[in-house]
Amino acid sequence: MKHDITETVSRRSLNTLTITFQDFQLSSDLTKAIKRMGFEEATPIQAQTIPLGLANKDVIGQAQTGTGKTAAFGIPLVEKINPESPNIQAIVIAPTRELAIQVSEELYKIGQDKRARVLPIYGGQDIGRQIRALKKNPHIIVGTPGRLIDHINRRTMRLQTVNTVVLDEADEMLNMGFIEDIESILSNVPEDHQTLLFSATMPAPIKRIAERFMNNPEHIKVKAKEMTVSNIQQFYLEVHERKKFDTLTRLLDIQSPELAIVFGRTKRRVDELTEALNLRGYTAEGIHGDLTQAKRMVALRKFKQGAIEVLVATDVAARGLDISGVTHVYNFDVPQDPESYVHRIGRTGRAGKTGMAMTFITPREKDMLRAIEQTTKRKMDRMKPPTLDEAIEGQQQVTVDRIRTIIEENNLNFYMSAAAELLEDHDAVTVVAAAIKMMTKEPDDTPVRLTEEAPLRTKRHKSHHRSSKRRDGGGYRGKNNRSSYDKKRSSNDRRQKKSYNS
Ligand code: ADP
Ligand code: MG
Numbered sequence: 393m394k395h396d397i398t399e400t401v402s403r404r405s406l407n408t409l410t411i412t413f414q415d416f417q418l419s420s421d422l423t424k425a426i427k428r429m430g431f432e433e434a435t436p437i438q439a440q441t442i443p444l445g446l447a448n449k450d451v452i453g454q455a456q457t458g459t460g461k462t463a464a465f466g467i468p469l470v471e472k473i474n475p476e477s478p479n480i481q482a483i484v485i486a487p488t489r490e491l492a493i494q495v496s497e498e499l500y501k502i503g504q505d506k507r508a509r510v511l512p513i514y515g516g517q518d519i520g521r522q523i524r525a526l527k528k529n530p531h532i533i534v535g536t537p538g539r540l541i542d543h544i545n546r547r548t549m550r551l552q553t554v555n556t557v558v559l560d561e562a563d564e565m566l567n568m569g570f571i572e573d574i575e576s577i578l579s580n581v582p583e584d585h586q587t588l589l590f591s592a593t594m595p596a597p598i599k600r601i602a603e604r605f606m607n608n609p610e611h612i613k614v615k616a617k618e619m620t621v622s623n624i625q626q627f628y629l630e631v632h633e634r635k636k637f638d639t640l641t642r643l644l645d646i647q648s649p650e651l652a653i654v655f656g657r658t659k660r661r662v663d664e665l666t667e668a669l670n671l672r673g674y675t676a677e678g679i680h681g682d683l684t685q686a687k688r689m690v691a692l693r694k695f696k697q698g699a700i701e702v703l704v705a706t707d708v709a710a711r712g713l714d715i716s717g718v719t720h721v722y723n724f725d726v727p728q729d730p731e732s733y734v735h736r737i738g739r740t741g742r743a744g745k746t747g748m749a750m751t752f753i754t755p756r757e758k759d760m761l762r763a764i765e766q767t768t769k770r771k772m773d774r775m776k777p778p779t780l781d782e783a784i785e786g787q788q789q790v791t792v793d794r795i796r797t798i799i800e801e802n803n804l805n806f807y808m809s810a811a812a813e814l815l816e817d818h819d820a821v822t823v824v825a826a827a828i829k830m831m832t833k834e835p836d837d838t839p840v841r842l843t844e845e846a847p848l849r850t851k852r853h854k855s856h857h858r859s860s861k862r863r864d865g866g867g868y869r870g871k872n873n874r875s876s877y878d879k880k881r882s883s884n885d886r887r888q889k890k891s892y893n894s
Contacts (some may be wrong), residue, residue, distance in 0.1 A: 411439040413467075416446070421505035422471055426463075429501055435460035440612045442467050445588060450606040453590045455614035458738045462498045465558045465588045469532070470503040472556065478529040479553035483581070485537055485574060487564040489514040489685060490692075495560060496534040508532060513549075515539045516685060523548045537565065537573035544580050551580045562591035562598050571597055578605045593731075624737055626768075627775040628751045628761055633844050635777065636752050637665075640722060641672055642778040643750060644702070645833070646786030649720035651695070654704045655736050657725035657845055665724060666704045668840035673833065676702040679709040707732050715739055723751040726760045726848055730767035750775065756847040784832075791831045 411434040413426050434442065437455040444451050445468025455461055469482050484499070486492045496512035503510060511525050513535035519542070526549050533540070533549065543549035557578065559565070565574060578587075578601075587606045591598055602609055631639050640654065654669075656662045659680040666678035677691035677700050688709070695703045696715065703715075707727065718740040727733040733751070740747025751772065753761050765771055778786070798804070814823050 416442050416467070418467065418471055419506070422467060422502065425502050425505045426467070428504075431463065435464070437461055437612060437614045438464040438467070440614075441465065441588070444610050444612075445469065445586075446471060448472075448586050450586060450609035451588045452594075452602055452606070452609045452611045453588065453614075454592065454594060454612065455590070456592055456738055457735055459614055461560070461590045462495055463502065465560075465590065466495075466499045466502050469556050469558065469588075470499060470506060470508050473503065473506065473508045473531045475507045475509075475531065477531070477553075480530060480533055480549070480551065481553060482532045482556040482558070483540070483551060483554050483577075484532065484534040484558040484560060485540065485565070485577060486534060486560045487536065487568055487570065489516060489536060490688070491561065492534045492536050496532075499532055499534065503532070510534060513539050513543065515542075537570040537577065540577055541573050544577065551577075552582060554581045555585045557581055557585055557587045559587070559589045559591075559601075562589050562601070563593045563595060564591075566595060566597050571601070574601065575605075592735075624740055624747045624749055626737065626749045626751070626770065626772040628753050628772045629775050629777050631752045631754065631777055633754050633847070636724060636754075637668060637840060637842055638780075639752065639777045640724060641669075641674070641836075642780065642783035642786075643722065644674060645783040645790075646778055647720055647748070648786065648790050649701070649748075651698070651718050652702045652720040652722060653710065653715070653718055653736075653739055654702055654722045654724050655710070655727070656704060656706060657728070657848075659706060660843060661725065661845060662704045662706055662709075664842050668842060669702055669704070671838050671840050672836045673838075674702055675700040676704055678704040680706040681708050707736065710736070710739065719747055721747065721749040723749065725845055726751060726753055726757050727764075728848065730764045733764045734768065754847050760848055787832050788828060790833075791828050794831065795828070 412432060413423065413434060415434075418426070437453055437459045441451055441453055441461075441464040445465060451465075453461060453464060465484075469484075473481050484492075484495055486495055492512045492514045496510045499508070499510045502508075509528070509530045510532045511522075511528075511530035511534070513522055513526075513533055515536055515538050517539075519539075522539075522543070523546075526543065535543075540549070544551065559574065562574075565571070587609070589598070589602055589606065589609070629639060644652065654665060654676075656665050659682050662678040662680045666676045669676035677694060679688045679691050683691075691700070691703065692715070694700045696717075721737050721740050723733070723736060727736055737747070737749040740749060751761070751764075761772065811823075
């Protein structure tokens with residue numbers, strides 16, 4: 393297998409040229425798998441990393457969440473696996489269980505036709521089960537640092553045959569205090585292996601790892617700007633702390649998002665927001681680091697399946713998560729630093745789709761707005777907080793759209809005589825108005841309680857500090873194809889709604 397696309401396509405042109413997966417001259421097994429995954433064009437980090445990866449070069453990849461880093465290292469890694477061999481040939485180290493699972497799922501898909509065996513190894517899972525799985529000769533291990541060390545020490549996993557090592561989200565592993573674990577894992581891998589390191593930021597300890605364990609690495613950097621700009625509409629709303637919640641629900645009513653994430657600053661905030669949204673008849677689930685693994689997974693799965701409308705999250709909980717199809721991001725609290733902003737809104741506008749991001753700014757947080765705009769090099773548009781009337785109008789519009797769709801479906805024979813009967817006693821406008829009223833969510837002013845958050849001040853932004861000791865991620869992606877009508881109903885309406893839909 394010789395790959396020399398690096399020579400044929402100059403690095404400079406990669407930034408402007410569209411690179412398709414055909415261009416990498418991959419084996420037919422991978423080509424098939426990638427096609428099945430629906431990938432056509434390579435993302436910038438993929439366009440640059442894949443040829444280097446195939447050529448066995450060491451790579452440092454710096455790019456934000458959602459830029460396709462998994463396939464960037466996954467494709468060359470899987471391509472080089474020898475499926476006939478019983479040996480562990482590659483190891484991917486990721487900061488959390490959820491990310492390990494997410495990465496292993498993607499690698500599994502890439503290697504499906506090739507029959508590459510991928511095994512996720514993480515803490516919290518029964519070690520006996522892992523030992524049994526390790527005996528089945530996996531080719532690729534994707535694991536969290538602690539549990540990998542555990543298996544190395546127990547000698548239940550041998551890395552002597554590993555020729556590719558990937559460090560995914562290295563800065564996050566640093567934040568979580570895994571640096572020594574990583575060094576210890578790396579020292580168990582034979583000298584002449586390829587290392588691919590991915591990190592959103594490059595703090596000094598990560599640079600040192602690179603210097604110590606990598607061999608003349610190519611540094612590839614994809615700027616945050618490239619991912620945030622083109623297809624995300626960015627708005628800010630000036631809102632007083634006490635008005636934030638009503639503003640949020642009105643926006644939800646008007647915008648009727650298919651899949652929305654609301655970001656709160658603290659865990660308490662996420663809990664309170666989730667409860668408040670549910671009280672007002674939205675289906676919401678919250679994720680943050682204090683929830684058990686199982687709870688977070690359930691929430692994420694529901695979100696991806698479209699069983700809930702709104703996911704409420706802290707930055708920590710959402711970072712690194714692959715959640716596709718998000719149409720609206722609401723920054724209920726302004727993010728801690730411009731970098732978090734980029735991460736947050738990067739949840740939307742993926743894969744060529746458009747997205748919308750609304751950021752609530754309290755009067756004392758104006759500086760934050762400017763700091764963010766300086767980082768993204770884009771001005772946000774000002775959006776006026778919607779009024780109650782606008783929200784009601786928005787809800788009516790949802791109903792009207794739904795009615796139009798039903799008319800188009802032209803499947804109403806069964807209802808015609810009842811309609812005719814109604815029209816004998818009332819004029820058409822009255823009848824339709826009654827139907828709209830019945831199907832429209834009434835404004836809900838159930839009182840909710842939110843503890844106030846102190847406004848954020850811009851002092852200084854520590855570049856890689858992320859305030860949390862641990863992070864959580866998650867990893868199931870799913871399609872969401874509910875009609876917008878399905879979504880904005882009060883809980884009372886919910887049962888009734890089914891009959892309209894079927
Ligand atoms: P990152 O690790 O940079 O945060 P991921 O590898 O998780 O990003 O990819 C984000 C999402 O984009 C995933 O759903 C992935 O399947 C999808 N994706 C990756 N590469 C492509 C591509 N070339 N075309 C379309 N979708 C892609
Ligand atoms: Mg990733």
